[in-house]
Amino acid sequence: MLTKLEKAEQKWGGSNKLVDQWLHHRRTLLIQYFKIAGLAPYTMPAKSLPKADAVKQFCAQLVDYVSEGHFEVYDQVVTECEKFGESSKERAQTLLPQISETTDAALDFNDKYTEADNDDVLMDLDADLSKLAQAMETRFAFEDELLEQLHEHHSKAS
Template structure:
């Protein structure tokens, strides 16, 4: 996922504040995810659960990312797409429900882990985190389609 993010930054970065901010927020989520999962370069020597503070911090970043997307970015992208024709609007409106579906899974993760003691859910944490990673990867691919549409129309913000 981090490699795809770097590719996205190379392809679309610098062309719009909307895109740059969105990609920076995505990077914050991905780094937090990698830290929780113990993925390189954040490998843990021991197989232990992350601290409750780390999980809460990640959940806050995740919810912030989701909220920014739904309540700020998507509206701006759809608005920009509207000025570039029906094909762009159709794509944006087609992708939005699919992106919304990924939100439900991410919010379920947040609801389960943001305020809970990890010991209560220790047996399911790794599986839930893995499923969240898969869902977020799908979401990022969908968002990238929006970014491509926005970028291809040479939108600047």
């Protein structure tokens, strides 16, 4: 996921302040994910669970990232795509429901781990992180496709 993010940053970075901010927030989210998942280069001591506070902090970042997309970025990108014709607008609008499907996985993860009143819930963390990673990867691919739609038409207009 980080490799794909780096490619996205190289391709679209610097083209729009909001996009730069969004990609930066994606990077922050992924780093926190790697930390709580104990993935390289953020490996934890063997057989160690992350602290519940770290998981809750990740949940807050996850919800912030999802919200930022839904309430700030997507509408602006669709609006920009509208300037390039109906087909561009339609393609952008077809991506939004596909992105939204991944939101439930993020919100379910958040609900489970922010409302937990003891550390026993952390025993499910590996399996839940794996499911979440699949949803995040799908979401990022659709988001990148949305950015590509915008970038493709901006490049033609330049």
